[in-house]
Amino acid sequence: MESDKPIITQLIKLLTEGNAHATFEQAVADLPEEYRGKRPDGLPYSVWELVEHIRIAQYDILDFSINPNYKEMVWPDDYWPENQALIDDAAWHSSIKQIQEDKKKFIAVISDPNADLYTPFKHGTGQNLLREALLIADHNSYHVGQIVLIRRLLGQWGE
DSSP states (O other): OGGGHHHHHHHHHHHHOOTTSOOHHHHHTTOOHHHHTOOOTTOSOOHHHHHHHHHHHHHHHHHHHHOTTOOOOOTTGGGSOSOSSOOOHHHHHHHHHHHHHHHHHHHHHHHSTTOOSSSOOTTSSSOOHHHHHHHHHHHHHHHHHHHHHHHHHTTOSOO
């Protein structure tokens, strides 16, 4: 709808720009391979595990938003990688690419002129497209912050 353009513009910025924090792309950029699967002392996850968690959760939100036959995943088992250690460089880049592609797909969904941001999905419990856009932005930014923290603890973030 034409009247939704300002909110859609802001949602896209929320999903793609850092605003007051690092973007996903900044958080994962140039992390040496030997640190990707390393868990700092006292933390239950590595950067790799967080990247995979973001990928899985974002895909689930996208699927829920577009699929009337959506099948609910099991929390927490289905939302975290099976292996805590990074498998290889190809898996790292594949996961990052999938996060970026799924984000683009979601942006295409909310940008569709026929998109309805406010009507609850028939297959949900009151969720709507606006809520799911905010959920992706909130969830991803939360975990991007954790990635930055882990990189700091590993001595792999800026100065």
